[in-house]
Amino acid sequence: MELDVTGVPERVSTGALPGWDDVESLLHGAYERSAAATDGVVADYIPILAAVDPDLFGICVAEVDGGVHAVGDAVHEFSIQSISKAFTYALVCQEIGHEVVGVRIGVNNTGLAFNSVVALELNDGHPMNPMVNAGAIATTALVPGVTPTAKWEFVQDGLSRFAGRRLTLDVTVYESEAATNLRNRGIAQLLESYGRLDVDPLDAVDVYTKQCSLRVNTRDLAIMGATLADGGVNPVTGERVVDESICRDTLSVLAATGFYERSGEWLFEIGVPGKSGVSGGIVTIAPGKAGLATFSPRLDSAGNSVRGQRATAYLSRTLGLNVFASGPHPPRESRSA
Ligand SMILES: NC(=O)CC[C@H](N)C(=O)O
Structure with missing residues (x-):
């Protein structure tokens, strides 16, 4: 899978997302870069899925403080699938x-x-x-x-x-x-x-x-992801849905298996737990930071959205989401007392 992130500077995670305006412009950047990709095919083994407009494309980011950013067909509804x-x-x-x-x-x-x-x-x-x-x-x-x-x-x-x-x-x-x-x-x-x-x-x-067959849009998926990123509390409604330990367990399983036989590649390139569905959705969870969702119906051979993977790869790098990325800590002697 060509993710088109060569040369994209990687932000080393600081434990928080960049400021609001930066997230907005990076989201638009992810959309512009990824919209050009027209490879992949729409799923047709479920007959009705083949009827979708293959050019639909939306991205949404829900921060754990309840702020929501959206671009493109972010509120277009589709079936949640896997x-x-x-x-x-x-x-x-x-x-x-x-x-x-x-x-x-x-x-x-x-x-x-x-x-x-x-x-x-x-x-x-x-x-x-x-x-x-x-x-x-x-x-x-x-x-x-x-x-x-x-x-x-x-x-x-x-x-x-x-x-x-x-x-x-x-x-x-x-x-x-x-x-x-x-x-x-x-x-x-x-x-x-x-x-x-x-x-x-x-x-x-x-x-x-x-x-x-439950109907969702990328805003729903981003908020669902943000709930897992927020220790089980929905950041928009404030309702606790599951315990913190359940989020941790779910995210570790997603990291290992969320993209089926491509899970290793996803983790290697993108470095955050996520889950795809054959209607073209992807949800990605950056623990303690945000839920991200993309929707674009053209899929790779494992059933994962092509544009969705590209957009998420770009956002993971530029928002500093990769859970395996670190920068060197200041040496012990230079730490302030
Ligand atoms: N990967 C998917 O999204 C598959 C879900 C679909 N409902 C199935 O069972 O085949």
Whole structure:
């Protein structure tokens, strides 16, 4: 993936974002630079996704103090798709505890595509991590609620609290995916055959499919990301959604698995946890600083938005977000007493 960041000066993190005006101009810079990229293809294995305008492009940054910056098609709505996995995972960890989820779902990368059946077979039916479809379906199966309806309401309510507004189901996307998701149904039945699901597999897939069909825009995603960046408190509504320790756990899993088989490349180039979805969204979380969201429907071969990756790479460098970047500390003798 050509990220077009050669020569972009890297800001070494100071623990805070640059000032408001600087963030605004860097956001516009990221948009201008990345809008030129027209490579990649729109997902079409969910038929309705192929109908999107491929040129849509929006970016939004939500700071942990509640300030929001936006450029382009930032409020254009699209289905959240796999980005939902990160937030459902956080909610389930909050409910049933990090150890249980860590063991049952796992935290290791499969190195394979998000909808791989081979990954399951290679690992004795263990879903491996919550960001691939197998692990996400297994995570949704653990959502509290006796009936599928109760589980769905829990997910919709929880993701809405992350966003700070009521998120609604995109019925057209849901129906299109529900009519064609044979592979996900197969994955769920395989999980069941290995004794890894305690609920009806088709019910679990149905709740998962609804979860992926929630309608969001980049502003919602940026605020959802900012909630994970802000120790679990939504910086716009002030509501605590999950505990601080849940944010830490979720972000570490995202760092390892958020971009499937490309997670290592993402971390190497961009250095912040994030999550992509096949409709073209990406959310990135800079702990203690901000949530970033991009939307552009053309994807690379792993299902990650091409422009979104470029724009995020530029913003990570210029805003000083890379969690692995440091500058030398002043020598001990020169520190003031
Ligand atoms: N990578 C994605 O966004 C995939 C989500 C999609 N709902 C699926 O299950 O295939």
